[in-house]
Amino acid sequence: MTGETDPPALDADTIAFAGRVFDLARGGREAELADFLAQGVPPNLTNGKGDTLLILASYHGHEESVRLLLDRGADPDRVNDRGQNALAAAAFKGALRVMQLLVERGAAVDGCGPQGRTALMTAAMFDRTDAVDLLLSRGADPARQDADGRDAASLATQMGAYGTPRRLAAALTRPPAD
Structure with missing residues (x-):
């Protein structure tokens, strides 16, 4: 039985599209990511592990993608299923410029x-x-x-x-x- 809070089932094309958007964040491809955000992809899009686009971009040290996501309203303090936020992801990798940007832009x-x-x-x-x-x-x-x-x-x-x-x-x- 489906409750009121159950998310809708996603088709294969939607799942593939979301995977592509997450790959853009991982890969630091901010121009393409910006296009999708402009078309309505939410800046706090979250995958099945709770990783947001911002967490992935931060983990991979992509400063310009992090800046773009913050500019579009991504929440720097959201945590994934392991309790990690974007700042912790950047700290794990030693991505100092990303860490500086996150703190300057309001990350706790x-x-x-x-x-x-x-x-x-x-x-x-x-x-x-x-x-x-x-x-x-x-x-x-x-x-x-x-x-x-x-x-x-x-x-x-x-x-x-x-x-x-x-x-x-x-x-x-x-x-x-x-």
Whole structure:
């Protein structure tokens, strides 16, 4: 029985079209993506894993596609099924210019999904020291804990990161800026 909230069934052509749009975001093909957005494709289009066009463009480091999507109203704080937002996706890859753009355009520096994992935690885990430095400079909280009570430094240490635990320890001992 179909309830009122069940989405309509999609045909093969619609699914193929959506796949093409997601590939444009992954590939950084902003001109073609802009054409589809102008024709009514929603900027917060989401795939079956909860990834938005913005998350995919951010993950792949496509600054101009990220800018386009933000200009068209994409929500930088939406999370996918794994609790990751666009900033965390960019932090995972160390895409500094994308990270800067996202924060400048309103992404919550400590934004996260239900698991509580922030972009700082993601960057720290994968030893992205430049990304950690950027996020700290933008006000990321090094003492913030995820749903399991782990902060960025403990997650980084657990993953065997070398440089980020020291940066985070230093950030925790610095007096707050006025």
